[in-house]
Amino acid sequence: MDCYDVAIIGLGPAGATLARLLSEKLRVIALDKKRASGSEGFQKPCGGLLAPDAQRAFIRFGLNLPTSVIANPQIFSVKTLDTQTGITCNYQRSYININRHAFDLWMKSLVPERVEVHHDTLCKRLERTDEGYHVTFVEDGEEKRIHARYLVGADGANSMVRRYLYPRHEIRRYQAIQQWFEDKHPVPFYSCLFDNDVTDCYAWSISKDGYFIFGGAFPMKEGRERYDMLKEKVELHRFTFGTALKSEKCTVLCPSGWRDFVCGKDDAFLIGEAAGFISASSLEGISYALDSAELLSRILNKGGTSLNPSYRKSTFRLRLKLLSKVFKARILTTPWLRKLIMKSRISHIEQASAR
Ligand SMILES: Cc1cc2nc3c(=O)[nH]c(=O)nc-3n(C[C@H](O)[C@H](O)[C@H](O)COP(=O)(O)OP(=O)(O)OC[C@H]3O[C@@H](n4cnc5c(N)ncnc54)[C@H](O)[C@@H]3O)c2cc1C
Numbered sequence: 232m233d234c235y236d237v238a239i240i241g242l243g244p245a246g247a248t249l250a251r252l253l254s255e256k257l258r259v260i261a262l263d264k265k266r267a268s269g270s271e272g273f274q275k276p277c278g279g280l281l282a283p284d285a286q287r288a289f290i291r292f293g294l295n296l297p298t299s300v301i302a303n304p305q306i307f308s309v310k311t312l313d314t315q316t317g318i319t320c321n322y323q324r325s326y327i328n329i330n331r332h333a334f335d336l337w338m339k340s341l342v343p344e345r346v347e348v349h350h351d352t353l354c355k356r357l358e359r360t361d362e363g364y365h366v367t368f369v370e371d372g373e374e375k376r377i378h379a380r381y382l383v384g385a386d387g388a389n390s391m392v393r394r395y396l397y398p399r400h401e402i403r404r405y406q407a408i409q410q411w412f413e414d415k416h417p418v419p420f421y422s423c424l425f426d427n428d429v430t431d432c433y434a435w436s437i438s439k440d441g442y443f444i445f446g447g448a449f450p451m452k453e454g455r456e457r458y459d460m461l462k463e464k465v466e467l468h469r470f471t472f473g474t475a476l477k478s479e480k481c482t483v484l485c486p487s488g489w490r491d492f493v494c495g496k497d498d499a500f501l502i503g504e505a506a507g508f509i510s511a512s513s514l515e516g517i518s519y520a521l522d523s524a525e526l527l528s529r530i531l532n533k534g535g536t537s538l539n540p541s542y543r544k545s546t547f548r549l550r551l552k553l554l555s556k557v558f559k560a561r562i563l564t565t566p567w568l569r570k571l572i573m574k575s576r577i578s579h580i581e582q583a584s585a586r
Pocket residue numbers: 240241242243244245246262263264265273275276277278279280281282352353354355385386387388391407408409446481482483502503504505508509514515516517518520
């Protein structure tokens with residue numbers, strides 16, 4: 232059986248960043264469901280907006296985004312609509328509008344050749360051994376097994392590493408549903424939608440490369456019914472749909488307290504959304520994926536003992552920030568508080584012509 236220092240499960244923004252930053256002294260294997268290139272195979276459903284914190288991570292990494300991952304147009308505000316009260320506000324936001332799949336493939340392309348990457352591969356089983364982990368995966372229909380001293384779960388919302396390490400741990404999760412339409416709006420826009428009759432989380436729309444993406448995070452039961460209900464409601468607010476060209480669905484985590492952030496144990500580590508590192512108020516997770524991967528790379532590169540406590544300690548500020556998003560989400564999803572904030576017009580920018 233082949234032996235490695237580190238096995239990374241998942242090469243989304245978190246796993247790809249870790250694989251890129253790990254020292255050449257470490258023998259690293261990385262397994263990922265996505266293919267190496269092209270539009271076939273697994274694609275992560277996403278809004279594809281890069282928040283300022285993610286942009287800051289790229290400054291630290293000394294990386295620039297290639298234009299091939301940038302979507303059209305770049306939009307500077309988010310129209311925030313409370314469908315229960317009908318109040319609308321425009322808030323300035325500095326997101327970069329990207330093509331998420333192109334972004335993921337680009338991030339994977341930055342992984343150095345010294346890392347053994349297995350694309351289009353599914354990790355199936357994990358077993359703890361005296362000195363690390365056995366990892367069983369399926370590649371080209373063939374089952375293979377390797378051994379690694381350290382295991383890293385960078386496998387997103389449905390993380391099997393998280394489930395293996397914390398089988399009894401429950402975290403709040405929603406069904407994220409998105410549909411893509413031809414964009415027929417006179418001016419492309421982003422929106423953020425609140426409606427407590429439909430979901431206690433939130434919904435969104437994004438104009439991207441001629442498409443209009445409409446999505447939301449809904450309770451796991453009746454997700455689709457609630458999605459359709461919201462679509463009907465927002466049509467009254469001049470949202471235009473037509474025929475859906477693509478429908479996507481996946482789980483999205485939404486931490487509701489400190490205990491929802493789990494960093495790993497027993498020489499296994501969790502980064503990105505697998506660790507619960509996602510904003511409860513905006514469901515923005517790319518920046519936390521990048522940040523947690525960077526923090527773990529420092530710990531693994533340094534080596535030594537007590538790596539789990541060191542990683543946990545290093546993520547303290549990140550977890551604190553995510554906890555503040557939990558409180559922010561509670562405010563934004565409480566109808567009377569939201570109404571108060573939106574009615575105050577604080578930070579609202581009036582638009583010359585109503586959409
Ligand atoms: C609908 C939706 C919209 C979102 N919009 C935004 C947004 O606009 N901006 C933002 O910042 N965040 C957004 N998020 C959150 C963001 O997508 C995630 O937080 C982010 O992708 C987490 O990165 P990650 O690397 O931890 O996990 P992921 O991006 O989920 O990557 C995990 C990877 O692991 C691989 N994998 C999983 N299981 C296995 C397995 N068993 N074997 C092998 N490989 C495996 C998959 O290939 C996957 O690509 C959105 C989420 C959803 C659901």
